[in-house]
Amino acid sequence: MVGQQTVRFADVPILSLQAYKEGTPSDKTEFLSGLQKSWDSRYGGQGFGKFIDTGLDVSFTADMLRESRFFFENLNTSQKERYNLHCRGQRGYTGFGVEGAKDRAIGDLKEILMWGRDGIPGEPTNIHPFEVPGLRGVSMYAYERIEEDNRILYKAVAEILDVDPRYFDWDWQNGRKPNSGLRSLYYPAVEQDLIERLQRESGTNDMPVRAAEHADINRATWLYLGESSEGLQIKQGDGSWDDVCVSKEFAIVNVGDLLCTETDGILPSAIHRVLVTQSAMPRYSFPCFTHPAKEKYLRRIVTHPQNPGKVYRNAMIEVYGKEVFDLLHPEIQENLGLGRLRIVYDHFLERRLADIGLFNDDHDLKRKVLREFENRLPRLAEPEEWEIAT
Numbered sequence: 275m276v277g278q279q280t281v282r283f284a285d286v287p288i289l290s291l292q293a294y295k296e297g298t299p300s301d302k303t304e305f306l307s308g309l310q311k312s313w314d315s316r317y318g319g320q321g322f323g324k325f326i327d328t329g330l331d332v333s334f335t336a337d338m339l340r341e342s343r344f345f346f347e348n349l350n351t352s353q354k355e356r357y358n359l360h361c362r363g364q365r366g367y368t369g370f371g372v373e374g375a376k377d378r379a380i381g382d383l384k385e386i387l388m389w390g391r392d393g394i395p396g397e398p399t400n401i402h403p404f405e406v407p408g409l410r411g412v413s414m415y416a417y418e419r420i421e422e423d424n425r426i427l428y429k430a431v432a433e434i435l436d437v438d439p440r441y442f443d444w445d446w447q448n449g450r451k452p453n454s455g456l457r458s459l460y461y462p463a464v465e466q467d468l469i470e471r472l473q474r475e476s477g478t479n480d481m482p483v484r485a486a487e488h489a490d491i492n493r494a495t496w497l498y499l500g501e502s503s504e505g506l507q508i509k510q511g512d513g514s515w516d517d518v519c520v521s522k523e524f525a526i527v528n529v530g531d532l533l534c535t536e537t538d539g540i541l542p543s544a545i546h547r548v549l550v551t552q553s554a555m556p557r558y559s560f561p562c563f564t565h566p567a568k569e570k571y572l573r574r575i576v577t578h579p580q581n582p583g584k585v586y587r588n589a590m591i592e593v594y595g596k597e598v599f600d601l602l603h604p605e606i607q608e609n610l611g612l613g614r615l616r617i618v619y620d621h622f623l624e625r626r627l628a629d630i631g632l633f634n635d636d637h638d639l640k641r642k643v644l645r646e647f648e649n650r651l652p653r654l655a656e657p658e659e660w661e662i663a664t
Contacts, residue, residue, distance in 0.1 A: 281311050281318040283508055283516040288524055292327035295426050310434050313529055313541050321529035321544035322508050322518070325427075329419030330498065332522050338416065338458065338560050339500040341409040346385055346460040347556075349405060357387070357401050364455060365390055365398040370462070374486060380475070383484040383550070387458045389413050394453050417456045420496050420562040424454075427494070427527065435537065442566075450567040454492075458500075461485075461557035464550050472550075484557065485548040490530035492563040497526040500558025509545035518546075520559075530563070 287308040290297070294305040310316075312323035345354070357367040365388055371381035387409075389400050402410040428442035435441075445452045461484045472482035484505060499520040506518040508528075520526055534543035548557070 280320060280511045282510070283320070283322055283518055286312045286322060286324055288324045288326055290327040291325050291423055291426060294430055306430060306434055309430055313431075314434055315540060315542045319542070320508060320510065321534070321542045322546075323527050324524045325423075325527055326524045328423045328496075328525050330416055330525070334412065334416055334419075335498050335500055335522050335560070337408070337412045338498070339558055341406050341412055342387070342458040342460065342500065342558060342560075345387060345403055345406045345409060345458075346462075349403070353405065354385070357403055359398050359401060361398045363388065366401045380472070380486075382486060383461055383464065383482075385460045385462070387460075388455055389417060389457075390455045391417070391451055391453060394451070397453065413456060413458070416498075416560070417454070417562065420456070420564070421452060421454060424452075424494065424496065424562075424564045431533075431541070435540065445567040452565055452567055454562060454564040456562045457560065459557075459559050459561065461548070463556045469550060481550050483547050484550055487545060487547040489534075489543040489545050490528065490563060491532065492530040492565050493533040493536075494564050495528050495530055496562040496564065497528070498522075498560045500560055501556065504551040504555075505549045505557065507547055507549060509547075515547075532565070 289305050289308045289312070290301075293301040297305070309323065311319055313319045313321055315321075351369070354367050355369065358369065359366040363373060363386060368386040368388070370385050371383065373384070373386065374381035387403075390397060392400055402413075425442075425446065429439050432439045432441040444450070464482075464484070469482060473479055476482065487509065497520065499522050506520055507515040508518055509515055518526065528544035528546070529541045531543045533541055
């Protein structure tokens, strides 16, 4: 199967999560085959999949749309800004044009309202707009259902990677909880004068983008449609773009940078964008960006260079402490201290948040440590240190 041509999005099968969870052995085999076709680059997958029979049905999108529309379209800017916690966009409200794709001067044409899990050390507490009391219930219900579905999906991912089915269960052990984030995204209607101005600035007559070309930061993103399915596109391996007709009947789930990194590109990070269409109507969508538990150490499932058909884990990816500390610049050693040196996933997250304009502390020592660690890592990793992933 290795080297198979890219699977176009229109040909990606719709997969029943319930069939994998409770179906017959043949149902599960069919699900895993479809997941490989959707997600696994060795089978032509592009990192996008379609899923039905999830924990959320069409009534969720109707409720979420109703409550979100009231917040975004009935509250004025000063009212909405009361819910801006200035916390790197990780909770509460983020205004129009603030967040944008990496290396792009113009921000995305959207507003954001975001929730996460309460009780995560170092993370802000959720804030719920009092003007829209129904939003709290529907958002928190959706958050828990998506986390449950995501845990089931990760067991299937472990199977197609040929690793222990419990490989991703670390995030739910010993009281840990994943640090995911649910968003309500509002893309306001785009007037013709704005379209023309953006075309002048870009120097082309192409329709401008509401959300520029990007890959998601996290492990996997669950997307539910609120209103207007137009505009979403995914990038193919040949550089062309496929239109994605999102339906309220199924969820779109795509691979993000973190899962791509953990699997050494076996599961590719899906590149996508949202265009302004001719109708330019308001657009609502509800993505949940799934992350591991905050204290997660980065591990990488890779293909051994001498045995490309078998998946292995490089044990040295998990190294932290004195071995890495000794490789750092003396000034970083002096200012950091051995006890604080932890190469964990939230450093990866901070770096990517900086890429999209939500984290501006370029002098943060932890980020210097991570860069230094990445630069020196190839010297640590030797082929004889590779072992089968468990």
